[in-house]
Amino acid sequence: MKELISIVDKKLDEYLQIVYPEDIFKAMKYTLMLPGKRLRPVMCLETARLLGCDIEKVMPSACALEMLHVQSLIHDDLPCMDNDDFRRGKPSNHKVFGEANAVLAGDALLTFAPQLIIEKSKGLLSDSQILRIIHEYTKFAGAYGLIAGQVVDIESEGGKLVKSPEETLDFIHLNKTAVLFRLAVRIGVICANGDEKVFDEFDEFATKFGLAFQIYDDIMDEISTFEELGKSIGKDEASGKLTYVSLYGLDEAKCKFKALIDECYGIIEKYNSKIFREILDKLKNRIFG
Amino acid sequence: MKELISIVDKKLDEYLQIVYPEDIFKAMKYTLMLPGKRLRPVMCLETARLLGCDIEKVMPSACALEMLHVQSLIHDDLPCMDNDDFRRGKPSNHKVFGEANAVLAGDALLTFAPQLIIEKSKGLLSDSQILRIIHEYTKFAGAYGLIAGQVVDIESEGGKLVKSPEETLDFIHLNKTAVLFRLAVRIGVICANGDEKVFDEFDEFATKFGLAFQIYDDIMDEISTFEELGKSIGKDEASGKLTYVSLYGLDEAKCKFKALIDECYGIIEKYNSKIFREILDKLKNRIFG
Numbered sequence: 022m023k024e025l026i027s028i029v030d031k032k033l034d035e036y037l038q039i040v041y042p043e044d045i046f047k048a049m050k051y052t053l054m055l056p057g058k059r060l061r062p063v064m065c066l067e068t069a070r071l072l073g074c075d076i077e078k079v080m081p082s083a084c085a086l087e088m089l090h091v092q093s094l095i096h097d098d099l100p101c102m103d104n105d106d107f108r109r110g111k112p113s114n115h116k117v118f119g120e121a122n123a124v125l126a127g128d129a130l131l132t133f134a135p136q137l138i139i140e141k142s143k144g145l146l147s148d149s150q151i152l153r154i155i156h157e158y159t160k161f162a163g164a165y166g167l168i169a170g171q172v173v174d175i176e177s178e179g180g181k182l183v184k185s186p187e188e189t190l191d192f193i194h195l196n197k198t199a200v201l202f203r204l205a206v207r208i209g210v211i212c213a214n215g216d217e218k219v220f221d222e223f224d225e226f227a228t229k230f231g232l233a234f235q236i237y238d239d240i241m242d243e244i245s246t247f248e249e250l251g252k253s254i255g256k257d258e259a260s261g262k263l264t265y266v267s268l269y270g271l272d273e274a275k276c277k278f279k280a281l282i283d284e285c286y287g288i289i290e291k292y293n294s295k296i297f298r299e300i301l302d303k304l305k306n307r308i309f310g
Numbered sequence: 311m312k313e314l315i316s317i318v319d320k321k322l323d324e325y326l327q328i329v330y331p332e333d334i335f336k337a338m339k340y341t342l343m344l345p346g347k348r349l350r351p352v353m354c355l356e357t358a359r360l361l362g363c364d365i366e367k368v369m370p371s372a373c374a375l376e377m378l379h380v381q382s383l384i385h386d387d388l389p390c391m392d393n394d395d396f397r398r399g400k401p402s403n404h405k406v407f408g409e410a411n412a413v414l415a416g417d418a419l420l421t422f423a424p425q426l427i428i429e430k431s432k433g434l435l436s437d438s439q440i441l442r443i444i445h446e447y448t449k450f451a452g453a454y455g456l457i458a459g460q461v462v463d464i465e466s467e468g469g470k471l472v473k474s475p476e477e478t479l480d481f482i483h484l485n486k487t488a489v490l491f492r493l494a495v496r497i498g499v500i501c502a503n504g505d506e507k508v509f510d511e512f513d514e515f516a517t518k519f520g521l522a523f524q525i526y527d528d529i530m531d532e533i534s535t536f537e538e539l540g541k542s543i544g545k546d547e548a549s550g551k552l553t554y555v556s557l558y559g560l561d562e563a564k565c566k567f568k569a570l571i572d573e574c575y576g577i578i579e580k581y582n583s584k585i586f587r588e589i590l591d592k593l594k595n596r597i598f599g
Contacts, residue, residue, distance in 0.1 A: 041472065045457060
């Protein structure tokens with residue numbers, strides 16, 4: 022896993038060169054290059070590898086996933102959104118580069134990600150594979166995916182619920198968190214030319230993993246420290262945010278988390294993936310270890 | 311021209327349906343559906359038509375161009391950017407939907423535009439045409455195009471210039487304004503399978519038109535009224551912004567504008583386009599009429 026993370030880090034650094042006007046590229050690169058778990062790229066690469074695809078072919082798309090993720094973090098941290106001064110233990114993007122540049126750096130990453138996929142996948146993937154990846158990217162990144170999750174999340178903080186709290190929470194978790202893990206494995210399957218059955222299998226894995234990951238995040242916001250997480254904590258409770266913990270309580274949250282993680286082990290078992298096991302183990306041990 | 315605008319308006323309305331979570335789609339649609347000149351879609355459609363391509367084939371991409379343009383307006387109007395309370399004569403997006411939704415509505419339009427191109431061009435254009443259009447879109451919309459122009463524009467307001475004022479102004483005008491007109495005609499040429507010579511010809515036209523359009527905008531900010539423009543005026547001077555007028559004076563600006571417009575008439579003459587002539591005439595008459 023560590024090796025894969027360092028390959029991704031190296032590629033991210035290589036793909037995003039700083040040119041004129043330097044300030045925007047520096048702002049894009051600042052949050053992108055903060056040390057992270059690179060979960061989405063790693064899951065994308067590992068899915069493709071398990072299905073017999075050379076990870077070189079998947080690298081541009083995998084790195085694009087991290088850019089998309091980082092874009093959502095930069096905009097999420099803005100004063101008008103979650104207003105968070107720290108990210109991955111460092112001052113957030115707008116604290117370093119100002120709000121205007123943070124807005125534009127997010128926009129630029131959102132556009133650069135598909136550009137990277139197109140430019141660096143040429144010759145490695147077919148036109149129809151590339152087009153399918155870009156299509157998935159736009160569907161999952163936008164108002165039918167990630168952004169829908171963010172909007173409902175913000176609305177729920179203001180107490181504005183169109184659906185029941187349970188349905189609303191499901192919608193937020195599926196769209197705000199699970200969506201990028203789903204996108205990651207789906208891109209892996211596309212690169213490997215996997216069939217519909219494999220698609221569904223990995224999609225189910227990623228969906229359950231995403232839900233578990235968000236419940237994990239909700240639990241950590243309740244029980245962890247700033248040093249551990251590298252971002253402000255206890256914010257969910259302070260803002261009256263709808264979370265798994267606030268809706269079902271800490272014990273029920275832990276049970277649900279464990280059940281989902283165990284289902285993930287089950288779905289992925291036959292592939293005998295050291296990396297997926299490591300990811301699941303780590304998450305489980307942080308809560309129960 | 312009026313007919314074409316109303317076809318574009320109808321299509322924009324049709325392509326962007328309001329679904330759950332409604333707030334984000336309403337925010338996207340609010341600024342998108344404010345009456346506008348639809349210059350970029352119209353120029354895209356007309357380029358394709360002049361080259362013998364059915365405009366039906368170009369419609370999704372043409373509408374995507376307007377979405378990209380509107381995205382840049384929504385983010386541009388934010389308090390941390392140009393801080394503009396009005397757009398097209400109405401309260402700007404963040405004044406109606408709040409800053410968080412305005413940020414997300416911009417992000418969502420930026421992602422929906424290529425999604426629309428992919429989904430609605432299927433069967434009308436080849437995969438390789440669609441991929442080429444998306445590639446141009448990402449290059450021109452991002453940190454190597456539109457966003458680069460915006461960043462340098464913001465920096466110039468703060469008096470931070472890396473290049474000479476003249477070079478900086480050229481860079482801003484080319485990247486902030488001309489870039490979307492270039493993208494518009496280039497997409498038109500791609501849809502019509504035009505050759506390299508045609509590409510260069512329309513690109514030159516759009517570049518000169520874009521520069522003229524920005525000088526026109528600079529002049530109007532100096533001599534026009536709020537009622538005429540539908541947005542705050544006299545802001546350039548107040549903010550010490552680098553504009554053609556501030557750098558070269560009003561008379562020189564008018565001369566340069568006229569020279570560029572006349573070059574545009576020249577390049578496009580052989581196509582005998584009523585619509586391009588109408589666009590050029592209108593712009594010219596507003597300054598000299």
